[in-house]
Each structure stands twice: as structure tokens, then as C-alpha cells.
Amino acid sequence: MTDIPLGAGAEFDRIRAIAAALGPAASGLGNDCAVLPPGFGDVVVSTDMSVEGVHFRREWLTWREIGWRAASAALSDLAAAGAEVVGLTASIGTPRDAPVDELTELMRGVGEAVTAVGGRVLGGDLSVAPVWVVDITVVGRAARPVGRSEARAGDTLWVTGALGGARAALMAWQAGGTPAAGARERFAHPVPRIAEARWLAAHGAHAMMDISDGLGGDAGHLAAASGVRLELELDQLPVHPDVVAVALARGEPIQAFAARGGEDYELLVALPKSFDAVEARRFQQDTGTVLTRIGKVRRGAGVAASFAGVPATLAGYDHFG
Amino acid sequence: MTDIPLGAGAEFDRIRAIAAALGPAASGLGNDCAVLPPGFGDVVVSTDMSVEGVHFRREWLTWREIGWRAASAALSDLAAAGAEVVGLTASIGTPRDAPVDELTELMRGVGEAVTAVGGRVLGGDLSVAPVWVVDITVVGRAARPVGRSEARAGDTLWVTGALGGARAALMAWQAGGTPAAGARERFAHPVPRIAEARWLAAHGAHAMMDISDGLGGDAGHLAAASGVRLELELDQLPVHPDVVAVALARGEPIQAFAARGGEDYELLVALPKSFDAVEARRFQQDTGTVLTRIGKVRRGAGVAASFAGVPATLAGYDHFG
Known part of the structure; x- marks a missing residue:
């Protein structure tokens, strides 16, 4: 049951239990995509x-x-x-x-x-x-699909776009209100980062996943799959502008609010140390999407978050939690 | 909206409406399987x-x-x-x-x-x-997937296995009873006819589909897709033994009961005229499954059923009917 590369959570315990029940009847569970055998x-x-x-x-x-x-x-x-x-x-x-x-x-x-x-x-x-x-x-x-398991100590962590917009819309609706137009658009009309991801894959991405359960939970899966520790600098998170008012009204720190929000469908990617600001700028020119460095990969396990150097906590979304 | 090769029914009207709304965004709707473009x-x-x-x-x-x-x-x-x-x-x-x-x-x-x-x-x-x-x-x-559209006038029509068992179980449950063991097994444990279908494809099947909505409805789809008329001889239908008691109790003719039952997941196949009883026997030896000739393909449109030469009617299952 331990060979399924997922982080903590009741939903992921269920996936582990299924994998144990299936045994050799399953292959490659716990990844974003299933890869067919060679020849397909x-x-x-x-x-x-x-x-x-x-x-x-x-x-x-x-x-x-x-x-x-x-x-x-x-x-x-x-x-x-x-x-x-x-x-x-x-x-x-x-x-x-x-x-x-x-x-x-x-x-x-x-x-x-x-x-x-x-x-x-x-x-x-x-x-x-x-x-x-x-x-x-x-x-x-995908000739060489990028997975979650090849992030290495020394890599840097980046995210595409801005986070938290979809969650801001959701919170507004759930509170009986009307979301800001930009937040609503993020929820109603997410854009899968296909071109961005292919650019990153072609430029040496070691590991990649979409942030659909919130950065907190998804970073845990990446760390578990790669057998590394991720250190996230929350103060560096690119936050969707419509997050600010909603987070403040709820008394949540803006970056923590954004990190908790899934369903922006942005990408979390581990890139080699050699990937620098010049390359990030080229990415933005080529794709029209922002790429922001938000942390690094170390030896160890799990996810550690800090805000301007002070340890902070993170949570993801769990259907069955 | 007329290029979707399906027979009559509210569910299929919905598929036609979807295909019209999608236009070039869709390809190949209305078949059992979608075929990927070449190179895959x-x-x-x-x-x-x-x-x-x-x-x-x-x-x-x-x-x-x-x-x-x-x-x-x-x-x-x-x-x-x-x-x-x-x-x-x-x-x-x-x-x-x-x-x-x-x-x-x-x-x-x-x-x-x-x-x-x-x-x-x-x-x-x-x-x-x-x-x-x-x-x-x-x-x-499938190197050369068998579809529904290549049945030709002169072909003969065959079905695998025996029909009606799953429906007999369903009727027993719906009447508050307990199905016979054989009927229950047909509902609970259907066996997809993978090996049988590959045998038939290798032996020249022109068109094939699984009978999941009942022979009546599914024959209509095959006729529409191939632009032919199917003539079914209901007295030839291979009927699951547990159908008899249930059909009699309901006052339904046994073969009509079996023809109305979907979810046996048997195959309806159009084979060239040259396919004969000797080949059918070889099929049975190779696969362990019975193959029964139940009619023929003519020029024209639609499905005609007869029982010992007397015209009869058929109906299929429609989720939205």
C-alpha cells in the first residue's frame, strides 16, 4: 500500500486501499495521467x-x-x-x-x-x-510524459499564472454573494496550461502537476512521489487580484487563502537549478503566462512553508476529509 | 444532424442534437468506439x-x-x-x-x-x-476496427450466446422476487465477448455491435449506420433458458421477451454470405460460445421482424423514452 506516491488525506487513503485491493490488476495509479504500454x-x-x-x-x-x-x-x-x-x-x-x-x-x-x-x-x-x-x-x-516523481534536491519550484481566483469566487457564492468578475472567470472558464506545460517539458522540467486540490495538498503529493522535501516561500506566491478583498473579509492571510485554493488549474513545476529568471522571462514571452519561483526542493520528506522566513502552515482540499 | 448513424429513440435524438451543436468539434459520434487519428x-x-x-x-x-x-x-x-x-x-x-x-x-x-x-x-x-x-x-x-456501417445486402446476421437472461433477472427483481441463478449470473457477471469478436473480425465480419439496448433497438442502429434493411427471424433467436418461466408469467412471447432485453452484452454481427454452418461450428469450437444465424441483410432501410414467417414487432430500451 505504500507504493502509491501520494501525500496525506482521506481521499488518498482510499486510492491506496484500492491499489492494495487491485494488486497487479492496476498499474501506475496515483499520477495525473496513465501512460499506455509501449507501442501505443x-x-x-x-x-x-x-x-x-x-x-x-x-x-x-x-x-x-x-x-x-x-x-x-x-x-x-x-x-x-x-x-x-x-x-x-x-x-x-x-x-x-x-x-x-x-x-x-x-x-x-x-x-x-x-x-x-x-x-x-x-x-x-x-x-x-x-x-x-x-x-x-x-x-x-506525450513522447516523454513528465510525472511527479523526478523532482531532485537542488531544483527550484515554480507556478504558472496566479492562484486563488477560483476559490475567491467559490467563497463569494457560498457566502450568498456575487463574485468579482475576474474571480468568476477563473472559476467558470479555467484554461488548461497545455502550451505552457509543453514549453516547460521541452525546457527540462523534472516534475510537474496541476494544482487542483490547492498548493498545500498537491505539493505534498509531489514531495511524496519524488521522495523529497519541498520548501515553499508563501510570500512569493502569485495571488489573483480578486483574492485580496475576499481573504481580508474572512480574516485569512492573502497568500494562505491562495495556497488553499484548488481549481485554478495552474501548474506546479520543479525545474533544474540552471533554470533562471531569463528563461522565466522567455517563457512569459512565448506563452503569455506568468511563471513565478515559489520555493525549492531539498533532501528529506514533506512540505514546509514559510512566510518571509517564518514557518507557516498549509492545507489542501480533500473530498473525503 | 442526419449524419449520425443511429436509429430512432429519444436518447439518440439527444446524441444527434449534441453532434449538431458540436459540428466540427466532434468526430465519429454514434459508434461503439472512438478511433484515434492515424499514428496513435x-x-x-x-x-x-x-x-x-x-x-x-x-x-x-x-x-x-x-x-x-x-x-x-x-x-x-x-x-x-x-x-x-x-x-x-x-x-x-x-x-x-x-x-x-x-x-x-x-x-x-x-x-x-x-x-x-x-x-x-x-x-x-x-x-x-x-x-x-x-x-x-x-x-x-484494433488495427482495423469493425464498425456498424459496412453491413451489405446479402450478408447474414448472427448473434453470440443466448439472449434475455439479464432481463429475466431484472424483471424478477422488479417484481419483488428472486431471479433464477442462471439469469442472475447473466445480469451480475456478463462476459464481454472480446475473444469471440476478434475471431469474427479475423473471419471477415462486415459489421458488429454489442446488444446493450436490446436486439430491437440495436438492430435499428446497425441498419441506419449501414444504410440497409435487416430482416430478423425471431423464431431463430437463441433464448436463455431462464427466460421461459419469466416470459410466460408476464404473458410475453418468449422470443420477443429475449429480443427486448439489453445488457446480455452479446454481439450482433453481419457476416458475408460465404460464412456458413461449418464456420459457425469452428467458431464454437474455438471460443466455447454459441453462434446463431438469426436473419439477413437486404437493400432498404429499417428492421423487419418475423416469427415463423409472420410479421412481428420489436422494441429496444431507451433511457429517455
């Missing part, structure tokens, strides 16, 4: 389920946004592997009386998300379910 | 969602059987394409308080189903949902 055209696959009332509410998003978001969440796992997008399948469960135009709008959003990164809708399945369920399986290609 | 190692994928209360009830099956059945339903689509099995991903939604051993038992069943046909569990996703949702995406390989 470098194909990688990954799957992601979005459930109404758990991952989204109809009152918050249009059907098109629900489709976009579900597809992008799954596509983000292809990004984490540095993969090129081939396409996706969509299994959709809907209440029996769901109007067909809600379904077609949702699928329009799915189609927009996958074509935006060069893929297509390859197939799907329709079912009846008590609430809307959108399960997306993405198919990509 | 002949990879085919397909997805299938099973929902508690819709596709199964916990009172009917063990968790292990629920997992086996969900995986086999999806694997059956690989069989329909004549594909070899690589593996599958499993997205599982569970109530928040679901015991972890229910989940591991379910996944044990998934693992048993996929290893029984030579594949492995490649990855998955866990989520919270109001009821159990098991979405399985299967990955296979």
Missing part, C-alpha cells in the same frame, strides 16, 4: 468527474460554462504530463426530465474547451442520474 | 456510465459484482470493434459516508473484469456524489 503511439489518458452540488451549482454557471469547466479540469491533467491533446470522451448523466438544450449547451462548452487546445470530442455516453454528472476522459500524446 | 498505435476508446438506481441497485448485487458489471459493459464496446483490451480508467462517485471497503470491493470487481480479458486498471478519479456512479473508459487496440 505515446498515448496518455486521464479521467475527471464533475458532480452537480459537489463541483458546481447550476445557479452559479451557465450550462456552457459547466461544460467548459468540466472538460478543462480533465484537460489540465494532460497539461501536467506535458502532453499534446488528441481529444476526449464525455459521459453525461442528467435528470430524466433535463431539457435537451441544457445538454447541448453543456456539450458546446465541452467542445469549445477541447478545440481551444487542439483536440476533439471523440465519443461519449448518455445516462439518467439524480443530478448532473459530467465525466470526462482525455486522451493525449 | 491503432488505439480505440469508449466510455460507459453506470448509475445506482438506474443501472443497478445495491440490494441486487454485491459490490464486487457491481464493479464487474460496470467494467464489462464498457469492455463490451471494445469487443464490438473487434479490439484487443489495453485497460481502463474508472471514475467513481460515492456518497460521502460510503465505507472504503465497499469502494475497494467494487474496484476489485472492476479489476477482475479487465484482467479476465487481458487488460489492467490504468487510472481513475474519486468523487463524492449523491448516489454511486461508476464511469468506465476503456482503451483498446
